[in-house]
Amino acid sequence: MKTKRIVAALAALACLHACGHLTKEGRTAAENTSEVVADSTTIVAKVKQGAIAGYQTMGVNVFKGVPYAKAERFMPPTAPDSWTGVRSCRAYGPTCPQAVRTGWQSDEAAFAFNWDDGHAGEDCLRLNIWTRGLADNKKRAVMVWLHGGGFAAGSGQELPAYDGTNLARKGDVVVVTVNHRLNVLGFLDLSAFGEKYGKSGNAGMLDLVEALRWIKENVESFGGDPDNVTIFGQSGGGGKVSTLLATPAANGLFHKAIIESGSQLKCMEQQYTRRIGANVAKRLGLNASNIDRIAEMPYEKLLAAGEEAIKEEKAEALKAGWNGFIFGWGPVVDGDFLPQHPFSPAAPAQSKDIPLIIGTTLNEFCASAYVPALRNLSEEAVMQQVKQRYGNFADDYLKAFAEAYPDHKPNDLLDVDLTFRPMAMEQARLKEAQHGAPVYMYLFTWQSPAMNGIWRSIHCMEIPFVFDNTALQGGMTGNGPQARALAQTMSQAWINFAKTGKPTAGGLPAWEAYTAANGATLLFDNTCKMRYNHDAKLVKIARQCPQKPL
Numbered sequence: 001m002k003t004k005r006i007v008a009a010l011a012a013l014a015c016l017h018a019c020g021h022l023t024k025e026g027r028t029a030a031e032n033t034s035e036v037v038a039d040s041t042t043i044v045a046k047v048k049q050g051a052i053a054g055y056q057t058m059g060v061n062v063f064k065g066v067p068y069a070k071a072e073r074f075m076p077p078t079a080p081d082s083w084t085g086v087r088s089c090r091a092y093g094p095t096c097p098q099a100v101r102t103g104w105q106s107d108e109a110a111f112a113f114n115w116d117d118g119h120a121g122e123d124c125l126r127l128n129i130w131t132r133g134l135a136d137n138k139k140r141a142v143m144v145w146l147h148g149g150g151f152a153a154g155s156g157q158e159l160p161a162y163d164g165t166n167l168a169r170k171g172d173v174v175v176v177t178v179n180h181r182l183n184v185l186g187f188l189d190l191s192a193f194g195e196k197y198g199k200s201g202n203a204g205m206l207d208l209v210e211a212l213r214w215i216k217e218n219v220e221s222f223g224g225d226p227d228n229v230t231i232f233g234q235s236g237g238g239g240k241v242s243t244l245l246a247t248p249a250a251n252g253l254f255h256k257a258i259i260e261s262g263s264q265l266k267c268m269e270q271q272y273t274r275r276i277g278a279n280v281a282k283r284l285g286l287n288a289s290n291i292d293r294i295a296e297m298p299y300e301k302l303l304a305a306g307e308e309a310i311k312e313e314k315a316e317a318l319k320a321g322w323n324g325f326i327f328g329w330g331p332v333v334d335g336d337f338l339p340q341h342p343f344s345p346a347a348p349a350q351s352k353d354i355p356l357i358i359g360t361t362l363n364e365f366c367a368s369a370y371v372p373a374l375r376n377l378s379e380e381a382v383m384q385q386v387k388q389r390y391g392n393f394a395d396d397y398l399k400a401f402a403e404a405y406p407d408h409k410p411n412d413l414l415d416v417d418l419t420f421r422p423m424a425m426e427q428a429r430l431k432e433a434q435h436g437a438p439v440y441m442y443l444f445t446w447q448s449p450a451m452n453g454i455w456r457s458i459h460c461m462e463i464p465f466v467f468d469n470t471a472l473q474g475g476m477t478g479n480g481p482q483a484r485a486l487a488q489t490m491s492q493a494w495i496n497f498a499k500t501g502k503p504t505a506g507g508l509p510a511w512e513a514y515t516a517a518n519g520a521t522l523l524f525d526n527t528c529k530m531r532y533n534h535d536a537k538l539v540k541i542a543r544q545c546p547q548k549p550l
Contacts (some may be wrong), residue, residue, distance in 0.1 A: 065093030238262015
């Protein structure tokens with residue numbers, strides 16, 4: 001039981017803090033191969049609010065910390081202020097305030113992820129842009145990255161792998177990463193206190209819609225095509241993509257989507273978010289007559305009240321039979337901004353014609369990556385845990401696992417993900433059932449050799465490959481020749497999907513669209529291959545023994 005508690009705690013921690021950053025060391029390593037030009041007369045773009053100056057490196061023009069909106073606490077975002085002259089946009093802007101990252105307490109994790117926590121500030125509605133052209137009418141595909149960290153943490157600069165230089169240079173695409181409001185600032189539902197706060201529970205998602213609007217209005221200045229925008233994100237970023245697919249206000253602002261380890265079928269419901277909001281107000285000594293004072297509360301006090309309120313309300317919800325996946329900060333089905341759950345009971349009709357890629361990593365939150373004692377368990381100890389986890393289904397599980405992964409090792413029985421993969425398959429099934437644009441499924445199975453192979457194919461592992469940044473995330477990938485080769489292939493597939501809606505690349509077999517019948521899944525590994533319903537039986541057993549909610 002102690003091991004189970006450790007694993008559950010690690011999974012919850014990782015959901016909030018495992019993903020994200022661009023290191024100073026990583027940037028230097030990438031950019032020292034080329035002259036850096038920071039010329040305020042040539043590396044300049046004109047946007048609706050004024051002119052901005054960036055810099056150029058490796059043939060890519062880079063603009064950072066560009067304001068796309070402004071917002072008062074708990075209020076919807078509005079257009080940013082205009083300025084005169086040329087505004088310098090060469091350094092990352094503020095990140096949304098958030099809880100202290102506990103990942104730094106693990107030297108192994110700190111080495112692999114090497115986060116850039118940036119500087120926090122509530123004026124955080126900023127985005128970053130990488131492009132090879134400026135106002136040259138080339139109509140480049142636009143790729144908008146939504147960061148991980150659930151809906152509580154992270155930023156558009158958080159992981160070294162988020163750097164868009166290589167992707168923009170290689171694919172001649174425009175890459176954008178976005179910061180927005182998170183946690184208590186982005187998702188505290190105060191709608192029970194009056195119309196003024198009617199959209200507070202979705203403020204963070206309103207920010208993303210506003211960012212997409214800004215991109216549509218301004219991306220031609222960066223050589224981009226406003227009519228060919230792909231949104232893609234991992235973990236919480238995948239949840240944001242899932243939600244935007246069902247958000248009426250986002251309709252028409254993007255044209256393709258990619259969900260990496262973040263299939264979100266359901267969001268929070270207002271019966272719970274309003275209870276959290278009322279609980280927070282009570283803890284802060286506020287009520288309907290003085291609720292406006294919440295705008296002046298110190299952030300740390302506000303966050304602490306929010307975290308305690310979630311803990312208390314979750315316990316009550318579990319007693320009442322709630323059995324969702326994530327309880328707490330996140331979008332809320334409010335009947336207005338978000339009329340229904342993203343993929344429950346069906347895929348959103350508004351996104352029927354949007355091509356979609358959905359995938360996960362083989363090992364996601366494998367406990368052995370974070371708990372050294374679990375890395376070399378005896379076969380007997382592994383079998384004991386399998387029996388504890390699957391009970392009467394243990395024998396069926398072992399048989400199905402052997403069919404899905406015939407060359408497996410004992411530890412694989414505990415390390416292979418069966419939480420994110422079933423949700424991704426269900427999302428793909430619902431999308432395919434619309435008989436609209438195709439959906440493509442992948443499973444990233446490549447096993448990292450870094451640090452004696454402890455990271456396997458964990459949550460976030462595919463990100464350096466998607467961005468072709470295995471060198472910048474070398475502590476995680478090792479950046480060996482096999483990693484570099486796979487990054488070339490995978491990043492090209494993402495680029496081609498953004499351009500054409502078809503994920504093709506040299507080194508890949510023909511990537512067949514997924515159907516519930518064929519179960520077509522592309523495995524990304526040293527040798528990429530198509531598999532068909534290879535783990536269907538295994539996933540069925542996992543659904544009968546669901547993981548406890550985080």
